[in-house]
Amino acid sequence: MSMLPYEARDEFAFDYQMHDGSPLRVSHHFAGQTGMPVAIQTWVIEPGGFEGMHRHEAEGALQEFYQVIEGQARMRVGDHTYDLGPGDSVLADAGVDHDLRNIGDSELRVLTVWGPPGTADFSNFGSRQRAVQIRHEADR
Template identity: 55%
Template sequence: MLERSDDHDFSYELHEGSPVRIQWHFYGESELPVAVQTWELPPGGFEGMHAHTENDIPLEEIYIVIEGAGRMRIDDETFDLAAGDSVLARVGTSHDLRNTGDGPLKILVVWGKPGTADYSDFGSAKLAQAARALDVPQAKPA
């Protein structure tokens, strides 16, 4: 099944923020227990400060920057973001994403209710565990 860029995209105002262009990939088709979306925020656009707590729908969110520059606030910390950076917003943390660049900020967002899954038998999981255990950054291939 193929879904092309901009298939089924729509404009939506998240958490009293500015309008964001969203594509919810394979909505109603995938059986994975997460939402996979791409967001495009215009220059100056923002998500709006919010939290997903145990009292409403507890959600964990992963934000991965595809293109552009942004700033993410998680509780009392602020992170400047560029392409390839990722941020984890755990259940209950207050967070907001803003486009601080001159062009669009494109983000891949994966969100859902927290849970566990065992992927330890996969070779990539073993390498990911080993990479996280290193105290020094790995050299990137040329």
């Protein structure tokens, strides 16, 4: 099956419940057929809704990236709790308990990217080197 390289917002969204959380609306972009070893999804969580506390470890180890697109969230990752708004990101390492909650009065829309832990070397692109430099300067 050949896929078009374009998806409209929520075009293929479906209701789904993860990790004993509340139901949420999921768009699994390109149905996992991007050719990259990650899942790229957008989740829409209603006010008061939550993903459900969980962790990914052992043979099912996954690392997860979350970025709030719209709304207000609270995310617990291990012993830390973060209040998030549009543009804020959180990285949940494999084996670490985490949960995402909608603490706002409107829908929470979150971009999630998840896959097996590992590294990728994109150093031939200058943007990665600049990002590392900025973080290094912030640590001073």
